Amino acid sequence: MRGVSVLFTAFLLLLLFYRFGESDRVTSIDVHRTKVLLERQEIPHHYLDVRTEKEFNEGHLKNAVNIPYMVDTPQGREKNPKFVAQVSAVYGKEDHLVVGCRSGVRSLYATADLLEADFKNVANMEGGFLEWINKGFPVVEEAVDSEL
Numbered sequence: 001m002r003g004v005s006v007l008f009t010a011f012l013l014l015l016l017f018y019r020f021g022e023s024d025r026v027t028s029i030d031v032h033r034t035k036v037l038l039e040r041q042e043i044p045h046h047y048l049d050v051r052t053e054k055e056f057n058e059g060h061l062k063n064a065v066n067i068p069y070m071v072d073t074p075q076g077r078e079k080n081p082k083f084v085a086q087v088s089a090v091y092g093k094e095d096h097l098v099v100g101c102r103s104g105v106r107s108l109y110a111t112a113d114l115l116e117a118d119f120k121n122v123a124n125m126e127g128g129f130l131e132w133i134n135k136g137f138p139v140v141e142e143a144v145d146s147e148l
């Protein structure tokens with residue numbers, strides 16, 4: 001398990017150095033602004049949760065759509081090679097998206113990828129789901145079926 005964690009950290013650091021210039025193009029907004037945008041009626045905004053399916057099922061924002069940016073493989077966690085195509089199948093390039101993850105790191109890279117793919121109205125949620133919870137904002141928790 002420690003080896004997977006080290007590899008994942010190394011991957012994120014490499015991605016950080018590779019993407020340093022691209023992340024300058026990303027607009028980041030705090031969780032308060034995210035909440036306002038998601039509640040707004042005149043310009044609909046959608047929340048794209050890029051955490052893993054397991055993380056998403058443990059709790060998420062209301063009406064969130066989950067498309068993981070990273071996927072678990074036998075070699076460890078890797079970037080989802082179908083991420084942009086999967087997002088494109090759900091959202092148009094003009095849709096207003098707020099992208100979030102657990103802490104704001106994966107969503108930063110996901111947002112940069114979407115901007116590179118010509119999505120026009122995409123913002124990263126700073127602090128991610130952890131910050132959302134920290135502020136006491138509402139969360140949807142999946143009911144777990146259990147057999148007796």
